[in-house]
Amino acid sequence: MTEMATGYQLSHLEALESEAIHIVREVAAEFERPALLFSGGKDSIVMLRIAEKAFWPAPIPFPAVHVDTGHNFPEVLAYRDRRAAEIGVRLIVASVQASIDAGRVSEPGGRWPSRNRLQTTTLLDAIAEHRFDAVFGGARRDEDKARAKERIFSFRDEFGQWDPKNQRPELWNLFNTRIRPGEHIRVFPLSNWTELDVWRYIAREGLEVPSIYFAHRRRVFERDGMLLAENPYLTPGPNEPVYEATVRFRTVGDMTCTGAISSTAGDVESVIKEIAATRITERGATRADDRAGEAAMEDRKREGYF
Amino acid sequence: MDILRFATAGSVDDGKSTLVGRLLYDSKSIFQDQLDAVERASLARGDDRIDLALLTDGLRAEREQGITINVAYRYFATPKRKFIIADTPGHLQYTRNMVTGAATADLAIVLVDATKGLTDQSRRHAVLLGLLGVPHIVVCVNKMDLVGYSREVFERITAEFTAFAAKLPTSHVTFVPISALHGDNVVTRSPEMPWYEGGPLLHLLETVHIASDRNLVDLRFPVQYAIRPRSGAHRDYRGYAGQLAGGTLRPGDEVLHLPSGITTRVAGIDTMDGPLAEAFPPMSVTVRLADDIDVSRGDMLCRPHNAPAAVQDLDLMVCWMGERPMRTGATLLVKHTTRTARALVRDLRYRLDVHTLHRERGVGELRRNEIGRVRLRAARPLFCDPYSRNRLTGGLILIDEASNQTVGAGMITGSAVPVE
Secondary structure (H helix, E strand, O other): OOOOOEOOEOOHHHHHHHHHHHHHHHHHHHOOOEEEEOOOOHHHHHHHHHHHHHHOOOOOOOOEEEEEOOOOOHHHHHHHHHHHHHHOOOEEEEEHHHHHHOOOOOOOOOOOOOOOOOHHHHHHHHHHHHOOOEEEOOOOOOOOOOHHHOOOEEEEOOOOOOOOOOOOOOEOOEOOOOOOOOOEEEEOOOOOOOHHHHHHHHHHHOOOOOHHHOOEEEEEEEEOOEEEEOOOOOOOOOOOOOEEEEEEEOOOOOOOOEOEEEOOOOOHHHHHHHHHHOOOOHHHHHEHHHHOOOOHHHHHHHHOOO | OEEEEEEEEOOHHHOHHHHHHHHHHHOOOOOHHHHHHHHHHHHHOOOOOOOOHHHHOOOHHHHHHOOOOOOEEEEEEOOOEEEEEEEOOOOHHHHHHHHHHHOOOOEEEEEEEOOOOOOHHHHHHHHHHHHOOOOEEEEEEEOHHHHOOOHHHHHHHHHHHHHHHOOOOOOEEEEEEOEOOOOEOOOEOOOOOOOOOOOOHHHHHHHOOOHHHOOOOOOEEEOOEEEOOOOHHHOOOOEEEEEOOEOOEOOOOEEEEEOOOEEEEEEEEEOOOOOOOOEOOOOEEEEEEOOOOOOOOOOEEEEOOEOOEEEEEEEEEEEEOOOOOEEOOOEEEEEEOOEEEEEEEEEEEEEEOOOOOOEEEOOOEEOOOOEEEEEEEEEEEEEEOOOOOOHHHHEEEEEOOOOOOEEEEEEEOOOOOOOO
């Protein structure tokens, strides 16, 4: 892929990268205790690379935080630890299991026993414990209609809540970073990126991503039109036969709510081709957590979700 | 492939959402599951057809009230360009959101309903876009199908808009007769309007020349962050990170540091991908200087004989966004480039009637969504250019220290403001 600047004009990836670097530096300059959410998913991988570039040759001046539900894919956790060690960034793991053990939240049951929503409590507890005042997230506006309306610097009150009707106007490249103690800002440097931009950037930078993003053989079963990995936390029903298929994951979340897609895309270039041709959004294709209703994401975000 | 950021101004009644929906749909940027969701939501609401506005109106309150409240960002790409749409609400009470969406736009689309002609709202949109210095305006005269694709109607609206726009700071204005509903002149040329000689809207968006809209003449490098590893292999490294706001910068260039007034040279321009031979806006880079001078966030690098004005008394146009009105004597925070300073509102010279361009003098306050000419006294100098010369060094935001809310957007005057 050629993405060279010509005649004082940046390519679209260069312009997006420059905007994101500006945002990351602005946070480092104006906040005392920032942190970067790093799940080992593709968006947070790109965000971490942006942070490396923003401060080079100095190290990234804030820690990475992972909210571990205990239901993550082992390949992704291994990648997470390896990548953090390579870069030399401090990794803080906030555990949903610990929140459950402490009685802060309780395990959901039913057909979709997802710990997705529980992450909010664990995340907010971690923010309070470490007194983080700014938290980087890899969310993109093209992912969801509520996210399409969210600011790059998104204010959270002392309860971690988002108020979509009371957002701070954002003009030019100026961001209002003022908060009171106990409040914080979620910062989304990849707001203007699309799924395709993220993959093109991964290709351009030669970034490693967890193996589950590429086609592999896996034992799966279907539930409500989604292809789920056989895993210790879900029991397939009598009408949900488990079979082996060639699949890959478009998003990386819990094994309990992240669906696979049938795919033979085995490398970054094939993934880019596949996404360029797809007619289904990534969250629509693969996320049970977004199927809880028309405004599922807006409701979770109001509570303090990513 | 480069990026074009454009804003859409108009209301649901003008067919704005239909137009955005059609651009997305015809460029294959709407996905099947999104369409399915919109169809479900339309049916659940009792509509008899799919309402494309639901694609952009993402918040619960917007869906319930059937209006756009907030700026929605949408993305699509053709082989020629990536597009970022800031879809902004048209109504008067959401002026602040339109200002937000248009501040960084390379181009704005103003929707005019052919059956109604130019309205107060279209005039207000034109004024705001002029004030915000949006370089290109495309007036889409929509619903041409309802006026029999009449050339006379189109030409009358074109003449009316041109006459009004003559009073405004100049943007480049283009007119396109369209029917968003039927797709005439949106993505493909309309066979219904052979008298129209221009290209369809998408062609215009793909080809409009925006490279020269940036200021590549006046070097402006606001220092954002000092990079000092202090240990390891780069223990003695000292660089100044920031995003170029104007001009070009090369190693060896002589630069003037503000506020010190000291002149030095650029020793190198660094990125993690290697040193650069030249940097230009909007690149984020790290600059090393030849001399060891005291540089910190909020400072500015420029050229010895081309420096921004260092001013404490600011004359600007303000779009007020605060819940409570702005009054003379109030103290606010100003954030301008990478510098923040306390400022006193010294004078509200006039309020601008955004429909008639009339200047109302002697008004005591500026209310939410109103525009006025204001004088501020800042507690320390800001390194400013007129907004018409550079949107990044001429624009600022106002913050209320008590509530921490962003309560205003300011544009430092120059020729970007209607002449007195």
